[in-house]
Amino acid sequence: xxxxxxxxxxxxxxxxxxxxxxxxxxxFGVLMSSKGYGPLWSLGVSLFVYAGSMQFVAAGMLAAGFxxxxxxxxxLMVNARHFFYGISMLDKFHGTGKYKPYLIFALSDETFSIxxxxxxxxxxxxxxxxxxxxxLNQLYWVVGSALxxxxxxxxxxDTTGIDFVLTALFVVLFIGQWNQTHNHRPMLMGVGxxxxxxxxxxxxxxxxxxxxxxxxxxxxxQKSMGEGME
Numbered sequence: 001x002x003x004x005x006x007x008x009x010x011x012x013x014x015x016x017x018x019x020x021x022x023x024x025x026x027x028f029g030v031l032m033s034s035k036g037y038g039p040l041w042s043l044g045v046s047l048f049v050y051a052g053s054m055q056f057v058a059a060g061m062l063a064a065g066f067x068x069x070x071x072x073x074x075x076l077m078v079n080a081r082h083f084f085y086g087i088s089m090l091d092k093f094h095g096t097g098k099y100k101p102y103l104i105f106a107l108s109d110e111t112f113s114i115x116x117x118x119x120x121x122x123x124x125x126x127x128x129x130x131x132x133x134x135x136l137n138q139l140y141w142v143v144g145s146a147l148x149x150x151x152x153x154x155x156x157x158d159t160t161g162i163d164f165v166l167t168a169l170f171v172v173l174f175i176g177q178w179n180q181t182h183n184h185r186p187m188l189m190g191v192g193x194x195x196x197x198x199x200x201x202x203x204x205x206x207x208x209x210x211x212x213x214x215x216x217x218x219x220x221x222q223k224s225m226g227e228g229m230e
Contacts, residue, residue, distance in 0.1 A: 009121045010132035014140070016172055017110045021140035022147075028055055029148020035063040039149030046145040050138055052108055054079055080208045084215055085112045092116075096127035103127075106134035108141075117180050189217050 029042040037059075045055055054075055061071055085107055092115060093100055107115075111134050118133070120126045178187060193213035197206040 006121075006124050006128040007132045009124060010129055010136060013114055013118055014133055014136045016176070017114070017137050018140045020110070020168070020172075021137060022144040025141045025144020025146075026148035026151065028059070029145045029150070030152035031056060031059045031148075032145075033149055033152025035059050037062065037149075038153065039146055042145040042149035043142065046138075046142045050106065050108070050141065051075075051079060052141075081109075081211050082107065084211050085109075087215075088112075088218075089115065092130070096130060099127035099131040103130055103134055106138050108137060111137045113174070113176075117176065185221070186218070189221070190214050193217060 025046065028046070029039065032042045032045070033039070045058070049055060049058070051058070057074060058071075061067065061074065086104065089103075089107065089112070093103055096103060114133055114137075115130060120129050174187065178184060181187075194206070194210045197210035197213055200206070201209050
């Protein structure tokens with residue numbers, strides 16, 4: 001299959017992400033503008049950092065002043081889930097060749113969700129197909145960020161609550177995965193671990209314990225969870 005064939009196959013799969021990333025990227029650009037950073041800052045951060053929710057946190061930290069240790073610790077807590085994403089993608093990314101470094105860099109929550117649930121079309125190159133999914137998703141985010149930076153300079157916005165778009169998008173992708181598979185045990189396990197850790201550790205501290213709980217359960221019940229996955 002030619003390169004444009006993989007692109008044509010990847011685009012429809014990323015349309016739900018387009019709807020969320022474009023508007024959430026706009027919200028990020030507007031937020032950056034409200035902190036005194038122009039459109040080029042929003043564009044550059046989304047191009048070279050591309051860290052989703054951490055970018056929203058970073059906007060506030062940039063405005064608060066220089067605190068490298070606090071920034072490192074906050075980034076580790078917010079993005080700790082990517083350690084587990086990366087581990088689970090080792091087999092998927094095997095054999096992707098020159099595309100692999102970018103696939104690692106661009107593995108956002110939504111890209112991870114899509115790649116986990118999507119099979120490579122017959123006759124397609126796996127590396128190129130995955131690359132276009134990741135590239136399109138980042139493109140949506142970058143375009144939204146640039147637009148938001150421009151809008152934020154021209155029109156005053158109240159962004160209260162707009163970052164919930166990312167949560168809503170992830171719920172939509174979760175429902176899509178639920179409908180595409182017969183074995184719902186991995187998803188139920190993930191939800192169960194998250195809820196249990198939320199109750200035990202509280203809303204501010206549950207993320208890392210939940211990820212550790214999911215990793216342990218995935219290792220222990222790997223065989224049973226893999227049965228019936230399509």
